[in-house]
Amino acid sequence: MLFRPAKERGFRARTRLLFVIALPPDIERIVDAVYPLPRQAAAAQLAALERPLFFLGTLEQLAALLLFYYAGGAALLRTRLQRTLSATWSVAASFAVCLVLGITLIEAPVSWLAGFALLHRFGLSREAGLTWLGDFALETALSCVVAAFLAGLLFAAMGRWKRRWPFVAAIAAAPLIVFGNAIYPVYVAPLFNHYTALPPSRLTHAILSLASHEGINASAVYEYDMSRQTTTDNAYVAGIGRTERIAVGDNLLRDLRPDEILYVLAHEMGHYKLGHLWIGTLYGWIGCALAIAVVAWLGDLLAGRCASVCALNDPAALALIAAILSAYALLGMPIGNRLSRGIESAADLYAATHTHLGQAGIRAFARLGANDLTPLHPQAAVVWFFYTHPPLDERIMTAARYAAHAADESLFRPPCLLRAQDRCADHHTSSSILAKARSRAPRRSITLSMRAQWSQ
Numbered sequence: 001m002l003f004r005p006a007k008e009r010g011f012r013a014r015t016r017l018l019f020v021i022a023l024p025p026d027i028e029r030i031v032d033a034v035y036p037l038p039r040q041a042a043a044a045q046l047a048a049l050e051r052p053l054f055f056l057g058t059l060e061q062l063a064a065l066l067l068f069y070y071a072g073g074a075a076l077l078r079t080r081l082q083r084t085l086s087a088t089w090s091v092a093a094s095f096a097v098c099l100v101l102g103i104t105l106i107e108a109p110v111s112w113l114a115g116f117a118l119l120h121r122f123g124l125s126r127e128a129g130l131t132w133l134g135d136f137a138l139e140t141a142l143s144c145v146v147a148a149f150l151a152g153l154l155f156a157a158m159g160r161w162k163r164r165w166p167f168v169a170a171i172a173a174a175p176l177i178v179f180g181n182a183i184y185p186v187y188v189a190p191l192f193n194h195y196t197a198l199p200p201s202r203l204t205h206a207i208l209s210l211a212s213h214e215g216i217n218a219s220a221v222y223e224y225d226m227s228r229q230t231t232t233d234n235a236y237v238a239g240i241g242r243t244e245r246i247a248v249g250d251n252l253l254r255d256l257r258p259d260e261i262l263y264v265l266a267h268e269m270g271h272y273k274l275g276h277l278w279i280g281t282l283y284g285w286i287g288c289a290l291a292i293a294v295v296a297w298l299g300d301l302l303a304g305r306c307a308s309v310c311a312l313n314d315p316a317a318l319a320l321i322a323a324i325l326s327a328y329a330l331l332g333m334p335i336g337n338r339l340s341r342g343i344e345s346a347a348d349l350y351a352a353t354h355t356h357l358g359q360a361g362i363r364a365f366a367r368l369g370a371n372d373l374t375p376l377h378p379q380a381a382v383v384w385f386f387y388t389h390p391p392l393d394e395r396i397m398t399a400a401r402y403a404a405h406a407a408d409e410s411l412f413r414p415p416c417l418l419r420a421q422d423r424c425a426d427h428h429t430s431s432s433i434l435a436k437a438r439s440r441a442p443r444r445s446i447t448l449s450m451r452a453q454w455s456q
Contacts, residue, residue, distance in 0.1 A: 021377070021393040027400050030362055035370040043373040046122050050114060051386070057110040058330055064106050065099075065323035069316070075308030078316040089156040092315040096151035097144045099318060104140050111136065122373060125230045135192060135229065142188070151318060158313040166296040170289040177284050181277065182240040185247070189238065193224040195247065203258050207265055214269050214354065220245045221265075227251050232372040235264050237271040244277060255371055259357045260364035263399075266357075270350025276343045283339050291328050295321055333385060340388040348395055352402035361399025365392060 023031060068074055077098060081091045104111075116132050119125035153172070157165045189195065198204040198221055211221060226234060226249030233252035239245050246268045253261060271277065299312040299321055309316045352361055369376060369392045378391050389395070 021391075021397055023393060023396065024400075027362060027396065030359060031366040031376070031396060034363055034366040035376065039370050039373070040376050042122060043369070043375045046118070046373050047375050047378070047382075049118060051382075053110055053114045053118070054386075057107055057114070058326065060110065061103055061107060062323055062326050062330075064103060065319050065326065068102070069309075069319040069323065070306055072306075072308050074316040074319040075306070078314065081315070088159055088313075088315060089152040092155035092318060093148040093152035095315045095318050096147040099322060100140065100144045100147045103322075104143070119230065124232055124373060127229050131228070138191060142191075151315075155313065155315060166292050169292050173288045173292070174285050177281055177288065178240055181238070181281055182243050184243075185239040185245050186243050189224075189247070193226065193228060195222045195224045197221075198223050198248070203253070203261065206258065206262060210262055210265060210355075211269065214266075214273055216246075216269055216272055220272070222247050223250055223253065224248070225250055227254075233368055234372075235268050237268045237277065240277055240281065244272065246272060251371070256364060256367055257360070259360035260367060263351055263355060263357050263360045263364045264368070266351035266355045267347045270347035270354070271343070274346055274350060276347065279343060280340075283336070287332065287336060290332075291325060294328055295324050298324055337386065337388050338384075341383075341390050344389045345398075348390065348398045349402075352399050358403055361403065362396055365395045365399060 078095060081094050085091045157168050161168050207221060222245055224247050233249055233255055235248045235252055237246050302320060303309055303312045303317050374392050376392050383391050
């Protein structure tokens with residue numbers, strides 16, 4: 001049996017820890033009907049297995065890079081490449097490809113466990129092994145191309161601007177990040193999935209009506225075959241400027257109710273309307289500039305401590321640079337995730353305040369949690385370090401607080417999507433739970449500062 005049943009009292013006792021949001025009884029009944037307790041128990045089991053694998057993979061990568069550098073392997077590889085390549089930038093580009101291939105090979109067992117075996121064990125994927133290997137090989141090839149390009153540019157800049165290369169690299173990073181974000185939905189994402197316009201249906205009409213109501217071009221909404229890799233649900237917004245688009249997984253269109261799909265799409269349209277792709281690009285550039293500064297400072301201190309490497313502009317130092325970036329990414333995760341949660345909270349609030357869908361938001365988040373096996377009540381420390389989105393209980397409460405605002409005539413009303421009596425019943429129930437949602441739900445100790453500003 002894949003999911004072991006858990007007694008309600010025992011499971012609730014383990015999940016009702018400090019710093020979580022206690023759902024009011026009426027909302028809890030709605031959530032439990034969509035996200036049953038055995039499924040919640042399975043989500044906790046999956047999370048307990050995934051987190052150690054994350055740290056194992058990260059530490060394995062860091063240890064391999066440092067050992068390769070200080071044991072002399074990096075210097076040996078550089079010497080062999082220099083026998084056939086004369087330009088420093090070409091040696092660095094080739095070195096980067098070898099480095100990516102080596103690290104990928106070392107991490108392959110952990111990648112298979114986390115990305116294939118574990119997902120199949122918990123019923124989150126039906127992807128064939130050969131298909132997974134094909135995607136894994138394609139991801140590795142793309143990583144090699146990007147690594148070679150960036151390493152070549154970096155060492156070309158180091159050769160031309162001896163001491164000023166960090167400033168040049170930080171400035172050059174901005175257009176490169178914008179370019180990468182712009183081409184992703186057009187050239188990268190279609191390598192892994194097939195994207196098509198939404199097929200004609202009443203649901204499509206409602207989705208396009210919502211887009212029109214929010215001032216979004218209908219051509220920006222696409223469906224993709226997410227079921228090719230996973231049984232989970234997702235929708236996302238990607239691109240910059242003319243390539244900006246909203247993508248909806250076929251699993252989500254199949255698994256969620258029509259009003260729930262509209263609520264999820266309203267969240268994605270919130271990203272679109274609030275300019276979150278540009279904000280995320282700015283955050284990415286700031287993080288990249290800080291990473292360059294850390295590499296320039298720490299790399300100079302550590303590069304000379306290896307007898308076979310003379311300075312940071314030696315292509316062999318790429319192993320050290322990669323180790324520094326790996327540690328930087330690990331230590332910077334809480335900050336990056338905190339910024340991401342702020343963006344996602346704003347999109348949640350946008351969906352809650354721009355739709356006339358009653359309980360749909362509560363049910364949508366609960367159903368997404370059930371289908372994706374997302375823990376309902378994660379601990380605050382776990383949220384702080386791992387979560388790019390607000391925790392599930394917080395998102396449910398955001399939807400519940402604004403559910404009764406459906407009476408506002410300025411909000412979007414789905415055309416012919418639900419029966420009139422269903423919408424009235426939904427609105428009546430959501431109105432009755434709103435007061436309880438406001439009065440009974442204690443706030444999480446780690447409160448998003450941006451949330452306080454948006455609610456004012």
